Amino acid sequence: MARATRSGTRTDTAVLAACVALSLVAMVLPAATRRSLAGTIRETVVGPLIALQLQAERARGAFVSRDISAARLDSLVLRNADLRDMEHENQQLRRLLGLGARLRTGFVAAEALHRPEMGDAQTILVTAGRRVGVVERSAVVAPEGLIGKVVSTEDATSTAILWTHPDFRVSAMSADGRVFGTITPHLGEGAERFLLEMHGVAFRDSLMPGTEVRSSGLGSVFPRGIPVGTVLRDITASGAYARSYLVRPAVMPADVTVVMVLLPVTANLESAWTSPAAADSLRLNVNRHADSLAAAARRDTMPRDTTRRP
Template sequence: MFSRRMLIAVGIGLFVAINLIVISLTSRQNFDVQGPENVLITLTAPFQLAVQRSVYFVSTVWKNYFACVSAARENTVLKQQLTLAEQIENQNRELTVENARLKKFLAFSSTASGTYVAARVIARDPSPWFKTLMIDKGERHGLKKNAPILVPEGIVGQITKVSPNFSRVLLITDRNSAVDALVQTTRARGMVKGNGDSSCSFVYALRKEKIQAGEVIVSSGLDQVFPKGLKIGTVLAVKKDHSHLFQDIIIQTSVDFDKLEEVLVYKQ
C-alpha cells in the first residue's frame, strides 16, 4: 500500500513533468498542436493559469506587505522627528520669553542704584494662609535676612529666612507683611499691609488726605528695608468713614505674583 504522502509526491512530480513537457513543446517554432498533445495542453492549461495567478497573487501580497511595513516604519520615524521638532520649537519660545524678562531685569538693575542679585523662584507655599516663596540664592551669594526682593514692575517682598543656597521670601500680600509707603502725587503717608490675596490695604492714611482711585503707591524708604520710590501698586477703592480717623484704602499690587519666575535681591 502506498502512503498518502507518497501519492501526493508522485502527483506533484507528474504535474511538474507534464508542465515541463508542455512548455518544451509549445516553445518550438511553427509547432502544430494536434492529437494527444492537444488533449494534454487542454488538460494542463487551466492548472498552468491557476499556478500563474497564484504566483502573481502571492508576489503582489508579499510586495504590498513589505511596502506597508516600510511605510509604518517611516511613519514612526516621521512622528518621532515631528515630536522632537515641536519640543525644540517650544524650548525656543520659552527662551525668547525668558530673554525678554531678563532684558527688563538688566535694564532695571542698570538704572537703579545699589547692587542686585538675580534669583529664580523654585517653590511656593501651597498654604492659603501664607504668601511665601523660595529662591535659589542664599548666604553663599551674599544674601541676608530682610533683604528686599524686587522685579522691574515693583516690590515683591523681603527675605525672612536664609540658608547657604536658598532663601524664603515673604510676599507683600501676606498678612504679616508691612511696607512704609506714601501716595506718589500727594505724598500722603501710610502703611501697605497684605490682605492674604492678590490685593493689599493702605492703612493709617488720615481721613483728611485726598486720595483717589488710580493713584500710585510707592515705598517711602523710612522702614530701612525697601529703597525709596519703588512702586507697590495703585489705589483701587477709597472709603471714608466720618467716625474713623483713618481711611479704608484697597490697592492692587503692580506685581503679578502668580507669574513670578525670576526676581532681583537688593544687596544693601
C-alpha cells in the first residue's frame, strides 16, 4: 500500500515536471511559432469563447455609452439655444465619422479586445484576420491616430501590439514634414509610461512643444500622415548625437474599442486626418513666401541709377 502511494506520488511529480517543461518550451519558442500555436488554439478551441467575450464587451460598451449618450443628449438640449456651438460639435463628430469615408478603401473596421487584468495591456486581439485581407505589419488606427501594428494574423482574428509595447517603432515627422525621427514608447514608471519618445532628430532641427507628430511613411510599415502624438518637451541627454523629445500620444489604447486596420494598399493618409496645426503651418509658409515674393517684386521695380557708372 505504501509502495503504491509512493509510486503515485512519483507519477504525479513526473506529470508536473512534464507540464512545467512543456510550459517552459512554449515560452522560449520563436515568436512566430508561439503566435502560430496561440492562433491555432484561438481559432479552434477558444473561438466560441472569444465570440462570447466579444458579446460581453459589446454589452459593456452599450452599458457605458448609455450614460455618455444620455449626457450628450442633455448637453445638446442645453446647447440647442446656441446654434453656433452645436454646429461646431456637429463638425467635430462629422470629422470623426468622416475618417472612414476619407480613407475610402484600404481599411477594415474591427473591434479591439483588451486584456487589461495583468498590469498594462501591450497587445490587443483584433476581430479581423486574413479572411478580410489583414496582413502582418498592418497599421491599426483610430479616428484620433495610430494605435499599433498587427504582428500575427489568423483567419478571423489578428494580434496587434500597441504603442506601449517595448518593440513598437514608427518613423515619424512633424506635421509640416520638416523634422524627422523615430517614435518609441517611453518606458518610464507610473503615469509616464503612457508617453512616447521621438528619437534621432537632427541637432539642426528643433520641435516646439505642441507640435503635432505624424507617421512619415519611411520604412513602408506605416503609411505617411497618421497622427502619432504631440511634442511635450525636449529630453535630449547631454552628449547625445541627436535630439529626443517626449511625445503625448494621440490615442490612449485603453479607450479604444473599435479600430481600423489599414490594408497594404493604403499609401498616403495625410488628407485623411485634417490637422489645424498643419494648416496653420501651411498658412505661415504661404505668408512667408508671399512676403518674399513681394520683397523681390519691390526690388525689381525700384528705379536703378545707372547714369553715374563710368
